[in-house]
Structures are given as structure tokens and as C-alpha cells.
Amino acid sequence: MALTQQSWSNIAAGSCLVLLLVLNLRASHHWYARKRGRPLPPGPKRLPIVGNLFNSPDAWKPWLGFRDLTNEYGDIVYLEILGKPILILGAPSVMSEFLDKRSAISSSRALSPITYLSADQESIIGFMPYGEYWRRHRRVFWQHFHPNEVRKFWPVQQAAVRVLLSKLLATPSACQVLLRYAFTASVMKSIYGADVIDMEDKRIAIIEEVFLGLRECTISTQFLLEFLPILRYLPFWTPWIGKHMKALAASKEPSRHMIEDEFDEAKARIEQSHEGSCLVSQLLATHGGGEEDNQLEEQIARNVAANAAEAGADSTVSTMEGFFLAMCLYPEVQEKARADLDAIVGLHRLPDLSDRSSLVYIEAIVKESLRWHNVAPLAIPHITTADDELRGHFIPAGTTVAANVWACMHDPDIYPEPNKFIPERFIKDGKMDPDVLDPASLVFGFGRRICPGRYYADAGLFMLIASVLHVFKIYPPLDEHGNPVNLEHAQSDGLVSYPETFGCAVKPRSAEAEALILGLQREDVQ
Numbered sequence: 032m033a034l035t036q037q038s039w040s041n042i043a044a045g046s047c048l049v050l051l052l053v054l055n056l057r058a059s060h061h062w063y064a065r066k067r068g069r070p071l072p073p074g075p076k077r078l079p080i081v082g083n084l085f086n087s088p089d090a091w092k093p094w095l096g097f098r099d100l101t102n103e104y105g106d107i108v109y110l111e112i113l114g115k116p117i118l119i120l121g122a123p124s125v126m127s128e129f130l131d132k133r134s135a136i137s138s139s140r141a142l143s144p145i146t147y148l149s150a151d152q153e154s155i156i157g158f159m160p161y162g163e164y165w166r167r168h169r170r171v172f173w174q175h176f177h178p179n180e181v182r183k184f185w186p187v188q189q190a191a192v193r194v195l196l197s198k199l200l201a202t203p204s205a206c207q208v209l210l211r212y213a214f215t216a217s218v219m220k221s222i223y224g225a226d227v228i229d230m231e232d233k234r235i236a237i238i239e240e241v242f243l244g245l246r247e248c249t250i251s252t253q254f255l256l257e258f259l260p261i262l263r264y265l266p267f268w269t270p271w272i273g274k275h276m277k278a279l280a281a282s283k284e285p286s287r288h289m290i291e292d293e294f295d296e297a298k299a300r301i302e303q304s305h306e307g308s309c310l311v312s313q314l315l316a317t318h319g320g321g322e323e324d325n326q327l328e329e330q331i332a333r334n335v336a337a338n339a340a341e342a343g344a345d346s347t348v349s350t351m352e353g354f355f356l357a358m359c360l361y362p363e364v365q366e367k368a369r370a371d372l373d374a375i376v377g378l379h380r381l382p383d384l385s386d387r388s389s390l391v392y393i394e395a396i397v398k399e400s401l402r403w404h405n406v407a408p409l410a411i412p413h414i415t416t417a418d419d420e421l422r423g424h425f426i427p428a429g430t431t432v433a434a435n436v437w438a439c440m441h442d443p444d445i446y447p448e449p450n451k452f453i454p455e456r457f458i459k460d461g462k463m464d465p466d467v468l469d470p471a472s473l474v475f476g477f478g479r480r481i482c483p484g485r486y487y488a489d490a491g492l493f494m495l496i497a498s499v500l501h502v503f504k505i506y507p508p509l510d511e512h513g514n515p516v517n518l519e520h521a522q523s524d525g526l527v528s529y530p531e532t533f534g535c536a537v538k539p540r541s542a543e544a545e546a547l548i549l550g551l552q553r554e555d556v557q
């Protein structure tokens with residue numbers, strides 16, 4: 032008897048159902064075989080399909096909501112959003128255990144649509160997945176930025192601080208703009224050998240544009256684009272997410288400019304002048320002679336130079352802004368710093384890195400600046416590349432790991448009164464107290480992905496903080512009635528978090544201090 036069309040449809044539907052069931056059973060079997068009876072870490076209950084989408088706390092500043100989750104469930108919390116696993120780590124010990132000690136499997140990154148939107152594909156070291164391509168970039172970067180090698184940049188960093196002091200004396204209320212100028216001048220000289228003379232230099236705007244994209248992109252946008260990559264095809268007029276995507280796309284051209292035009296200009300300059308101290312000249316000496324088989328090496332050199340110039344700009348400038356804000360709010364810290372500087376350096380010269388071990392209070396201010404205004408509250412999330420176990424819990428491969436560094440930096444059990452700026456917390460009997468957790472052990476990230484620019488950043492921060500406090504008093508800005516503006520510390524959202532409000536004014540702390548700055552200007556002219 033011939034089967035009717037209806038019967039064929041029923042058979043097809045039934046077969047599909049059986050197939051789905053078999054696939055589902057296989058997936059469950061595979062999942063249970065991987066888990067081997069180990070439970071997932073604790074976390075809020077998941078809904079079908081969307082999982083914990085609606086538990087993702089505080090869309091704008093997730094580090095606050097994540098802190099609440101770890102307070103409720105413990106130091107390890109598991110979420111699943113649209114089938115993708117997220118692990119939240121809330122304490123230093125567990126971060127070190129998983130991200131430092133097991134970094135062979137916890138060091139990858141999501142192939143983020145952020146990269147496609149904002150840069151030439153595969154040019155940002157911080158977003159490259161773990162593997163040989165990333166490793167080659169990292170190796171070249173590290174050759175030039177490890178603790179001994181980074182000293183070659185000190186004279187340029189010191190010179191940029193001196194220029195900043197002179198410019199601040201001339202325009203004491205332009206602090207924010209001048210900080211960006213000073214950082215750009217020092218990286219452009221260190222990396223490309225380029226002189227950035229004034230604020231009108233096109234490179235200041237170019238680096239600024241690269242960062243506007245990433246600054247506009249909130250952590251929530253980043254998570255959303257990573258979990259639903261298809262969203263990247265939405266038009267820019269789409270409410271909410273569209274404007275963040277547009278800002279990311281706008282940073283593509285300046286990012287290309289750094290990798291191609293700026294490198295080519297530096298190459299031409301170096302060939303003409305035989306100048307050999309900048310990073311590009313050293314990269315060219317060892318990598319990328321231009322032959323066919325050297326093309327990849329030259330591309331790596333281009334990427335490393337651009338990343339060195341761009342990767343730390345926002346985080347370093349944001350830390351510096353946090354420091355200036357803290358000085359406006361805590362004038363007594365300035366007083367103590369000046370006493371330290373007067374006793375050890377005296378007002379006939381500027382402090383430099385050779386004074387560092389004696390300037391204990393300044394060292395403590397550097398640490399407190401990194402802690403108090405934590406510029407990368409969730410670092411850059413890592414991704415795991417193999418199944419693993421953490422304190423008896425199963426962690427599936429492909430888990431996004433968000434280390435809540437901000438929560439550690441503001442944990443009252445580690446740092447009493449964490450919202451206050453108290454450098455003294457790092458000092459005992461006139462020395463740095465080794466028993467207090469060093470913020471640098473967390474704020475620069477973890478394991479194989481730890482920030483490779485940390486020694487450059489740390490030296491620059493010390494030089495800036497010591498020199499500015501040596502010659503200037505820092506005040507809150509004045510309003511139109513001449514009263515000090517009421518400032519408070521709050522962190523913006525974004526991959527790099529800035530002080531939400533910023534403003535300050537400076538004036539020389541004495542006639543001798545002013546003479547010292549004017550003397551620097553005369554030295555520069557001669």
C-alpha cells in the first residue's frame with residue numbers, strides 16, 4: 032500500500048525527533064564523561080537557553096555586581112550566558128591558582144568582534160588567541176620591555192616629565208590635556224624616535240582616536256559582542272549598542288596609521304639619520320629586512336611597535352588622572368610626600384629613579400594610586416583552552432574567566448578603609464611592608480598574559496609622581512565664583528576605567544621650586 036504524503040511527513044518529523052534525541056543524548060553523555068562527576072562551581076540558578084543572562088549584574092559596571100555574587104556564593108562563581116560559560120574569580124589566592132599557576136590552559140582570548148570592528152585583524156596583542164602567532168609577538172615585545180632592557184627608555188621618560196613640568200607652569204589648569212601630551216610624547220619618542228613638540232602634533236589626535244573607540248566600548252558591549260558575534264552586523268543606528276560599535280569602527284583608520292604610516296616614517300627617518308635608540312630601529316636591526324620570507328617578521332615588528340605605543344596609553348594616563356584626583360582630595364598626603372622629597376632630594380634638583388629606594392613614601396603613593404583607582408577592574412578576561420578542575424569544581428574548556436581585580440583592591444579585609452587614599456598602609460617601621468598585598472601583583476593581570484609593559488609603566492608613574500610633588504602643590508579647580516569645585520572619586524565604565532570627573536590646578540610650591548622648573552627650561556634651550 033502506497034504511503035500518503037501525510038504519512039511521509041510523520042515519518043520525517045519522527046526521524047528528526049529521534050535524531051535530535053540521539054544528538055542530545057550523545058552531547059549529555061559526552062558532557063558527563065568530561066565532568067567525571069565533578070560539580071560546576073556555585074552560582075545563581077540558570078534559565079533554559081538564556082542561562083544567567085538576567086543575572087548579569089549592573090550592566091555598566093559589572094565588577095560591582097560580580098563582587099556581590101562572590102560575596103554570596105564564594106570566591107569562585109559560575110554563570111552561563113546563552114550557553115557560554117563564565118567563571119568569576121573574587122580573591123587573589125584563587126586568581127593566582129588558576130590564572131598564574133595554570134596559565135598553560137587559562138591564557139587564551141575570545142576571538143572578539145571588537146578586534147574586527149576596531150583594528151586590522153590580528154594586530155592587537157591583547158586580543159590575540161593563545162598560540163604561536165601571539166607567542167611570537169609577545170617574545171619580541173618582551174625582548175625590549177623586560178626589567179633590564181626597559182632602562183633604555185628612562186632618559187626619554189624623564190625628559191617627557193620635565194617638559195610636562197614646564198608646560199604645567201605655563202598653563203596650570205590644563206593638567207588633563209598635558210598628561211595625555213606627556214605620555215604620547217614619551218611613547219612616540221621611545222618607540223618611533225618621533226618628536227612630539229606641542230599639543231598641535233597630529234599624533235596626539237591619532238592616539239586619542241585609537242582609544243576613543245575602546246573607551247566608548249563598555250564592558251557590557253564587549254561581553255554582548257563576544258557572546259552574540261552576529262550582533263556585529265547590526266547597523267550603527269541600532270539603539271544603544273550601535274553607537275559603541277560606531278566608535279570602535281572609527282578607531283580602525285588611526286590604528287592602521289600607527290601600524291603602517293608611522294612605522295614607514297620612522298623607518299625613513301632612521302635610514303637617513305642612522306638614529307639607533309628607538310624601539311623601531313632596534314626591531315629593524317633584528318627583524319624584518321624586507322625580503323619575502325621576512326614579511327611576517329616585519330609585520331610582527333609593526334604590530335609590536337603600534338601596540339607598545341597604544342596599549343598602555345589609556346591605562347597609564349587614567350592612573351595618572353587618578354593620582355591627581357587623589358592629591359586634590361588628600362592634601363595631607365602631598366605634605367608628607369614633600370617632607371620625604373625635601374629630606375632625600377632637596378630643592379636643587381629633580382628626583383629620579385636612583386632615589387627610588389630611599390623615597391619610601393613616594394613608592395607607597397605609586398602603589399596606592401594603582402590600587403585606589405583600578406583602571407582595568409576585570410583585567411582583560413582570559414579564556415580556557417582545556418577542561419580543568421578548580422578546588423574540586425569542573426571548569427569546561429572555552430570558559431571566559433573574569434578576575435575581579437577591583438573587588439580585591441577594595442576588599443576591606445586586605446586594605447582597611449579601601450575607598451580612602453592611604454599610602455601609609457604599605458609602610459611599616461619606615462620601610463615598605465612586605466606583608467601587605469602589592470597591588471602590582473594583580474592590576475597588571477596574570478600568568479602568560481600579564482601586562483608586558485608593566486616595568487615601563489611603573490617607572491613612568493614613579494618619575495611623574497615624584498617630580499610633580501617635588502615642585503607643585505595640587506588643588507581642586509575653582510568654579511566661576513572662585514570656590515574649589517567639589518570633587519569625588521567614581522570610576523567610569525569601559526574596558527579602561529577613568530575617574531568619572533576630573534579636574535585640578537597646580538602652582539609651584541615655593542619660589543625655589545619655580546626656579547627649579549625655569550632652570551629645566553633653560554637647560555632644554557641650551
Ligand code: HEM
Nearest residue numbers: 156157342343346347407410411475476477480482484488
Ligand atoms: C598603569 C598602567 C598599566 C596597567 C594598569 C596595565 C594593565 C594591563 C592588564 C590588566 C592587562 C591584561 C593582562 C591579562 O590579560 O591578564 C594588560 C595587557 C597588556 N598591556 Fe598593559 N597596563 C599598563 C600599561 C601598559 C604599557 C605602558 C604598555 C606598553 C608599553 C602595556 C602593554 C600591554 C600589552 C601589549 C598587553 C597585552 C598582553 C597580552 O595579551 O599578551 N601596558 N595590561
